[in-house]
Amino acid sequence: MTASAVSPVLEERLATLQQQRGGSLASGDIVAVVESILATMDGDLSQTNLKLYAELESLARYITEAKSEIASLRPDEIRSQHLPTATDELEAIVGATEQATNGILSAMEVLEGLTGEMSPELGEKITEAVTQVYEACNFQDITGQRITKVVKALQHIEQKVDGLLAIFGADVAASRSVDADTASETAEEKDKKLLNGPQLPDAASSQDEIDKLMADFN
Amino acid sequence: MAVDMNMPILIVDDYKTMLRIIRNLLKQLGFNNVDEATDGSQALHKLRDKSYGLVISDWNMEPMTGIQLLREVRADAKLKDMPFIMITAESKTENVVAAKAAGVSNYIVKPFNAATLKTKLTSIIGNF
Numbered sequence: 001m002t003a004s005a006v007s008p009v010l011e012e013r014l015a016t017l018q019q020q021r022g023g024s025l026a027s028g029d030i031v032a033v034v035e036s037i038l039a040t041m042d043g044d045l046s047q048t049n050l051k052l053y054a055e056l057e058s059l060a061r062y063i064t065e066a067k068s069e070i071a072s073l074r075p076d077e078i079r080s081q082h083l084p085t086a087t088d089e090l091e092a093i094v095g096a097t098e099q100a101t102n103g104i105l106s107a108m109e110v111l112e113g114l115t116g117e118m119s120p121e122l123g124e125k126i127t128e129a130v131t132q133v134y135e136a137c138n139f140q141d142i143t144g145q146r147i148t149k150v151v152k153a154l155q156h157i158e159q160k161v162d163g164l165l166a167i168f169g170a171d172v173a174a175s176r177s178v179d180a181d182t183a184s185e186t187a188e189e190k191d192k193k194l195l196n197g198p199q200l201p202d203a204a205s206s207q208d209e210i211d212k213l214m215a216d217f218n
Numbered sequence: 219m220a221v222d223m224n225m226p227i228l229i230v231d232d233y234k235t236m237l238r239i240i241r242n243l244l245k246q247l248g249f250n251n252v253d254e255a256t257d258g259s260q261a262l263h264k265l266r267d268k269s270y271g272l273v274i275s276d277w278n279m280e281p282m283t284g285i286q287l288l289r290e291v292r293a294d295a296k297l298k299d300m301p302f303i304m305i306t307a308e309s310k311t312e313n314v315v316a317a318k319a320a321g322v323s324n325y326i327v328k329p330f331n332a333a334t335l336k337t338k339l340t341s342i343i344g345n346f
Contacts, residue, residue, distance in 0.1 A: 101235045109242065131246060131332050134239050138329030141236045145278065145307050191285060194316055195278055198307035198328070205309040207327050207334055213311060214325055217318045 010037055026167045027063045034060050070164060079161045087151055094144045101140040108133050145197045221346040225271030226251045230261040230287065231305075232279040240274060240305070243332050247339070248346065258282025262290050265297055272343065277306035277313070285320055292321040301342045305330060 013033045021029065034056050112130045115123035198204070205213075227249055229240045237254045244252050253270070255261035259282040261275065273291065277284035284304055291297045304317050307328040314325055324338040340346065 098233075098235055102238070105235065105238050105242070112242075112246075127246065131243070134242050135329070135331045137235065137239050141231075141233045142307055142329055144233060191283060194285065194308065194310075194313055195283070196308055196310050196313065197278065199309050205311065205314070205327065207330070210309065210314055210325055210327050213314045214318060 010034070013037070027067050031060050031063055075161045075164045079158060079165060083154055083158050083161070087154055090147045090151055090154075094147050097140050097143050101137050104133065104137060142198050149197045221343050222271065223248045223346060224251050225249070225343075226253060226268065227272045227274065228253050228255060228261060228264055228270045230255045230258065230273065230275035230279070230284065232256050232276065236276065240335075243335055246332065247336055258284060258287030258290070261287055265291065265300070266294075270300065272301045272303070272339075274303045274305055277304055277308045277317075285316060288317065288320045288322055303338055303342070305335075 010033065013036075014030070017029055017033060038053060038056060108130045111126060115126050118126065227244060229237055229244075229252060231237050231240070231254075234256075237256075241252050241254070244250075253264060253268075255264055257279040258275070261273070262282070264270075265273070273287075275284040275287055282290075284306065288302055288304070291300055291302060301323045302321070303324045303326060304322050305326040305328060306313070309327045317325055323342050326334055326338055
C-alpha cells in the first residue's frame with residue numbers, strides 16, 4: 001500500500017468502525033485501525049511513506065498518553081464521590097437558607113402583629129420595615145433556583161464523565177445522547193427550553209423592560 | 219366600581235417561603251382571603267372546585283408549570299377570563315412573549331417589591 005492510498009482507507013475503516021460502535025469511537029479502536037493499516041504497508045517505503053508512518057506512530061503514542069492521563073484523573077471517583085458530594089452540599093444550602101428565611105418571616109409576622117398595640121405612626125414605620133424584610137426574603141427563592149441550575153450543570157458533567165468511563169473500559173453504561181431532536185420537539189420539550197431560571201444580573205431583564213415588552217403587545 | 223377586598227386569590231409557587239411572602243404582602247395590601255397551591259395541577263383542581271377572583275402564579279414548578287396552568291385556564295370555558303399574574307424569575311424576552319401569547323394578564327419578575335405587586339394588581343382589578 002502506498003502513502004496516497006492510506007488516507008481514504010483510514011477514513012473508510014474509521015467510518016465503518018464508528019458505524020459499528022453506534023457513533024462513538026474508543027481510543028483503542030483508533031489505535032487498532034492505525035496499527036492494522038501500518039501492518040499492511042509493504043517494505044518499499046518512500047520518504048513520504050516514512051513520514052506518514054512516523055506521523056501515525058506519533059498519533060498512536062499521543063492517544064496512548066492521553067488515555068493514561070485521563071485514567072489518572074480517576075473519572076470513576078469524580079462520578080461516584082465528588083459530584084454526588086457537591087450536589088448534596090448544594091441541596092443543604094437550599095435547606096439551610098429556607099430554614100433561616102422561615103425563621104426571619106416568623107419573627108416579622110410577630111412584629112407585624114404587634115403594630116396594633118403601637119401608636120399609628122410607630123406602627124406604620126414598623127410595617128414599612130417589615131415589608132422591606134419580606135421583599136428582601138425573595139432571595140431564598142432566587143438562591144434555590146440558581147442552585148438548581150448548578151445541580152443540573154453537575155448532572156450534565158456527570159453524563160460526560162459516564163461517556164469517558166465508557167470509552168476507557170470502565171463498568172459504566174454507554175454515554176447517553178443529550179442532543180434533542182429539534183425537528184420532532186414536543187410542546188413539553190419546547191416548554192422545557194423556556195425554563196431558564198434566574199438570569200445573571202447583566203443578562204436579566206428589569207421590571208421596566210418587561211413592562212415595556214408587555215405594553216408592546218397591547 | 220369598588221374592589222372586593224374579600225375576593226379569593228389563589229397564589230401558586232413551589233417554594234413555601236415565597237407563598238408566605240406573597241400572602242403577607244397581599245395581607246398588607248388588605249387582601250386576606252388567600253389560598254395556596256404548590257404547582258399548576260394542584261392549582262387547576264382548586265380553580266375548578268372554588269371560585270377565585272385572581273391567580274398569582276410562579277412559572278418554574280413541577281409537575282405542571284405556570285405557563286401550562288395559564289394555558290389550561292385560558293382553555294377552560296369557565297376559567298378563561300380569570301385575571302392571571304405571573305410572578306417569576308424567568309426574565310428572558312422569550313418567556314414574556316410566550317406568557318403573553320398564552321394570555322397572561324400581567325408579568326412580575328422576581329425579586330419583586332410590594333410597590334410593583336400593588337401596581338400590577340391595580341392595573342388588573344382597579345384602584346383599592
